[in-house]
Amino acid sequence: MSEEHRDEKPEDKREELKLPVDREPVLRVIPMPRDINVAGDVFGGWIMAQVDLAGSVPAAEHAQGRIVTVAVNSFLFKQPVAMGDLCSFYARVDKVGRTSMRVFVEVYAQRRLRPKEVVKVTEAYITYVAVDEHRQPRPVPPLA
Numbered sequence: 774m775s776e777e778h779r780d781e782k783p784e785d786k787r788e789e790l791k792l793p794v795d796r797e798p799v800l801r802v803i804p805m806p807r808d809i810n811v812a813g814d815v816f817g818g819w820i821m822a823q824v825d826l827a828g829s830v831p832a833a834e835h836a837q838g839r840i841v842t843v844a845v846n847s848f849l850f851k852q853p854v855a856m857g858d859l860c861s862f863y864a865r866v867d868k869v870g871r872t873s874m875r876v877f878v879e880v881y882a883q884r885r886l887r888p889k890e891v892v893k894v895t896e897a898y899i900t901y902v903a904v905d906e907h908r909q910p911r912p913v914p915p916l917a
């Protein structure tokens with residue numbers, strides 16, 4: 774089997790993906806016509822903005838205060854998102870430094886006319902830094 778087809782499964786043998794049941798999404802949102810690119814899919818920049826917002830939720834909770842985004846460490850678009858898909862964003866702090874927190878964000882889409890069909894569309898690691906009132910880095914607690 775060729776490299777590019779190794780991970781593909783026939784339609785009827787594909788395992789049915791479900792939304793995670795052990796955690797709550799930090800954000801759920803539906804892309805609208807203004808979020809579409811020229812190819813008819815959702816614009817990648819729209820997803821990146823939502824991922825940044827979603828990742829900031831656990832980071833701000835952990836830091837107990839003001840944070841800023843310092844880096845997008847990795848970003849993977851696994852499947853396209855279409856207008857009207859219900860997108861659920863799951864995020865957790867996975868690594869903590871002295872002032873920085875790396876957050877893992879996973880995004881699932883439920884197709885507009887087939888809500889039982891769940892697709893994992895994006896995975897990303899984003900790093901945030903806790904800052905004080907002068908925008909200077911401040912220490913954060915260790916991971917529990």
Ligand SMILES: CC(C)(COP(=O)(O)OP(=O)(O)OC[C@H]1O[C@@H](n2cnc3c(N)ncnc32)[C@H](O)[C@@H]1OP(=O)(O)O)[C@@H](O)C(=O)NCCC(=O)NCCS
Pocket residue numbers: 841842843844869870871872873874900902904908909910
């Ligand atoms: C984030 C910011 C406060 C860091 O200030 P700084 O003087 O560079 O601070 P430091 O060099 O001490 O770095 C702070 C932390 O960020 C981490 N960091 C810096 N650059 C990083 C990168 N490219 N990737 C991952 N972590 C990074 C450092 O490792 C450090 O983490 P630690 O304390 O856990 O070890 C400053 O760069 C800033 O204000 N950037 C703009 C943020 C912003 O406006 N974001 C929104 C963009 S529109």
